[in-house]
Amino acid sequence: MPTESPTFAPMSQRPLILISNDDGITSPGIGHLIDCMKEIGEVIVVAPDKPQSAMGHAITINEPIRMTKVDLHHGVEAWQTSGTPVDCVKLAIDKLLPRKPDLMVSGINHGSNSSINVIYSGTMSAAVEASIDGMKAIGFSLCDYSWEADFQPAMSWIKKIALATLNNELPYGTLLNVNIPKGDIKGIKICRQAVARWKEEFEERVDPFGRNYYWMTGKFVNMDHGTDTDVWALENNFISIVPTMFDLTDHGRIGTVNNWNLHE
């Protein structure tokens, strides 16, 4: 077999992996993800310089963005930006990446991004942005909001899922939303997003000057009793993987709205 065989790719041909998150570049979650991805390929990190949870797919268009190279002591190239998670991915694409990455991973988020949380999540939005650009992309979240969360039980599963994503076909338009239960892990379920929502409960307070202000709180309401959902999988100690897309068209309802005869 010739030495240039792709089976024995040189180091420079190791997979290129872009990493971002929304908890900020100093979060323990991204540190664990960096260490895991270094075992698989060449890593470049571009992440927010502060927590940017719940930023959704926000981008920064009304002010400039700063970007600074930082030493994370993980032995990988790393940059922090003043922007949102989606800004980080866009900056990486335009200014930093030597070629299109073979994989983009986001997280590990401190807290669940299952069900409707996918839509508020900066972690998932960073992965969505990479997917729009044509990268294979995965968002990883651990269902534990604590800064001191124990990521160790998750790590071999994360490596397995990343390798499978590198080694299998995933068509343009699809990425993966991976949520990992806290504690023991029984295995993996491929799921759909549970039908759920947050019931808002704003806490009203009065500042020292007599003016009202509000803190957003809420209760998670699962309206879905299916056993094929991400919420079910997580409640039963399985990792949930939801194939996720950014085509928001409700194709099944095009006919419904056509029947309203608005074109008449």
Place this chain on the structure above:
Amino acid sequence: MPTESPTFAPMSQRPLILISNDDGITSPGIGHLIDCMKEIGEVIVVAPDKPQSAMGHAITINEPIRMTKVDLHHGVEAWQTSGTPVDCVKLAIDKLLPRKPDLMVSGINHGSNSSINVIYSGTMSAAVEASIDGMKAIGFSLCDYSWEADFQPAMSWIKKIALATLNNELPYGTLLNVNIPKGDIKGIKICRQAVARWKEEFEERVDPFGRNYYWMTGKFVNMDHGTDTDVWALENNFISIVPTMFDLTDHGRIGTVNNWNLHE
């Protein structure tokens, strides 16, 4: 016919309509939408106190939110908040609305929210949030970024679409993304979201202290040659209506990822 017939509903039974946007409460677009919706029902406005374009589905969880009643001189109840478009809808639900609105409308956005723009748009995210809460919801956008855009040709169409949405069934999980071409309008097409993306082009500058900063710019790239897309409709002077959903599951790929045999 008795006077209590539902055909002659008293004023208190007129449809309740919630209005928000992302360009801010003082934008001409929301002013036109308020005037139009007043002809249909009782209106309550809750909108950002400043431009919040491209905020996506961001919510404010790390700082408190202010909310102030304002007089817009449109004869309707109106509140401005320091939060994002999604925050506005959540505050309206928890603190302001006397009952679930019959309709939520967002906009009129100054600029297109067709194709992939739906995912960055604060205007559409406000409508998505209302839809998650169970309201019928529509995002309206005019394909003209100018603050002095001419909304007049759009107004009768917007009224027609709002009335049709009130008078027809729309199942939970589906809302409408309505984009209106600049200038002459030939009619309405019910469409799918075109496959498109933005190619990032960050402009790098140096501040007076020698440090780099970046302005996000980009080029819109339409990769879709279909004639059933929103981009096609708008280029051909039709209003595009895309039935839009917040279930991001790529149901067709659950089988694909199952075949990776990750559960083994």
